[in-house]
Amino acid sequence: MRNILFNIVELKDSFRPSEKKIAQYILDNPEQIVDMTITELASACNTSEASIVRFCKTLNLKGFQDLKVKIAASLAVKHSSLDGGIDREDSIADIVQKIVDFNKEAIEQTSHVTDLEELERAVDVLSNAKRIDFCGMGASGIVAYDAMTKFMRINIPCNYYQDNHLQLTSAANLSEDDVAVGISYSGTTSEVVDVLKAAKERSASTISITKVGKSPLVEVADINLFVSSQEAIFRMGAMASRIAQLNLIDILFVSVAIKKYDEVFEYLENTSGATSIRKI
Amino acid sequence: MRNILFNIVELKDSFRPSEKKIAQYILDNPEQIVDMTITELASACNTSEASIVRFCKTLNLKGFQDLKVKIAASLAVKHSSLDGGIDREDSIADIVQKIVDFNKEAIEQTSHVTDLEELERAVDVLSNAKRIDFCGMGASGIVAYDAMTKFMRINIPCNYYQDNHLQLTSAANLSEDDVAVGISYSGTTSEVVDVLKAAKERSASTISITKVGKSPLVEVADINLFVSSQEAIFRMGAMASRIAQLNLIDILFVSVAIKKYDEVFEYLENTSGATSIRKI
DNA sequence: CGATTTATGAAAATTATTTACAAAATTAAT
C-alpha cells in the first residue's frame, strides 16, 4: 500500500468529523505535514493530539510518525495527468493515451486500497470452498462471470446466474463450507445484498467486492475487498472500476491457484487442452 | 531536494568513524530505517543516539525525524518486477504486485500495437452503425458482453448472444449499415470466424479484436484491432489479454461517444439516472 | 424522551529525541 494521500481522499466520506478536518488539512498542505509535530497539526486542525493518533490508526498506520513517513513517500511520486478528463477536442491518439493511463491508474489504485489481511482471509475461504457462488448485476455481472470462468478452470464448483431468482435459489442451497461472492461497485445493489444475506443465513462465508467505503453490501459480508472509487474521467458509469474489479479477481484466482498448487496444476493442464480444441 | 541516500554515499568519506557505521547501515537497510526509533538504530549500528543526531546534523537535517522523512521520499521511486512470473513461494503481497504490474503492462502494450488509422476506421463504422453485433466465446464473451452494455448506454442497438446459433441467426439479419465485431484472443475461434463470415455475406462491416499476428479471424475482418500477445505469467489462459481487450473496448466506446457527443450526452444522462435507481 | 453508542479532548503516561557533559580516543608538539 503506497499512496497515502490517495487513500485519504478515498476514505474521506467514512471519516469522523474531527478526522475529516484532519484529512482536509493534510490534503490542503501535504508538504507541510512532514515538518510538523503532532501538537502543531492538532492545533492547526483545531482538534486534539488524540484525534490525530486515532486518525492514523483509522488509516491502519502505526502512528503519527508513520503518517509523516507515508506522506513523504507519497509526495515523492509524481502523477500522470489524468485530471482534465476527455473532451471532444481530443484526437483518437489522445483518447487512447488517456484511457490507457486511466485504466492503468485504476489497477494501480487497487493495490493501494487493498487490505492484505482481508485478502488473505478471502483467499483462505475460497481455497477451502466446496462451492462458490458469484453474484453481480449489470456491469458487475461481467466480473462475476469472469470469476466463474476462472475458478471453473481449477475445478472448484461455482455458479454465476444472471437471473436474480436463480441467484437466490442457489444461495439458499449453500452450506457452511461454501462461499458467496457479492460484486457491486456501489455496494448498494439490493439483489446482490439479498443474495449475500441468503448465503449468510445458510452459514456460508460471504465476500464483498465494492468501492472503498461503507455500504449495505459491506455491512452484510464477512470479508470485504475494495477497489478504488475514482471515476472522474468522462461522464460514464463505473468504467475503470470494472477493470479494477477484474484485476482483483485475477489476484484472487492466482492466489487460490498458488495455494492449491499441486492439485490445480493438473487442472490447468487439462483445461488448457480443452480450450486448445476450441480456442477463445 | 537531492536524494538523501545518494547524498550519504557522496559524503561517506568525510564522515567520522561512528557516522560511517551509521551511513553503512542506512545504505544497507534503507527501508528499515523509516520504521525504527533512534534508539533502535543506535543499537543496530553499535553506536549511540547522540551520534545518530550528530550524523543528521552533519547531513544538514533538522534531526532524526527529518532523516526518516527524507529517506522515505528517496525510497518512493518505483520498481516493478515482472521477470520471474508467479511461483508458490510468493506472498500475497508479491502476487498483488505482480498481477497489478502485469495487467498494467498488458494495457500499456495495447497502445503500442494499436494502429491509429485502423482504430479511426473502426470508430467511424461504429459511429454510423444502425446496429452492432458483438461476438465472442468463453473469456472473450465477457468482452463482447461488456461492449454491449457500454454501447447500449449511448442508444446504439446492439446484441451479444452466448449461443452460437443465435449469434449466427442475428448475423444473418445484418444489413450494410450494421457492424459485426468478432472478439477472439487467438483469432482462431471458429464460431466467431463463422459469425463474421455470415455478417460479411450480408455486406455488414466487420471488425476483429485479436492478438497481434495473422489468424483466420483477421483474414475475414475488414478492420483489425490488436492487443498485445504477451501472456508469460503463470500458466493460465488469456488472462491479461482480456483486460487489454476491455481496455480496447473502452477506447472504442469513448471514441464513438465523443464523436457523437451531442446526442450521446443526453443518453448518458438518461442511463445514469436509470442505473441510479438500481446501482450496479 | 431516555438509553446506548460513538466521538472527542484534557491530562497522564509513555516513549522518543535532543542536549549537556565528561570520558575516551586521537592527534600534534615537544
Next chain:
DNA sequence: ATTAATTTTGTAAATAATTTTCATAAATCG
C-alpha cells in the same frame, strides 16, 4: 615517549513528542 590539545564518542539528564486513558459531550437509536 609524554603531555596537551583536540576531536570523537557514549551516558545520562532534560526536553519534547507521542500515545493512552478516561471522563464527558454529542449523536444515534429504539
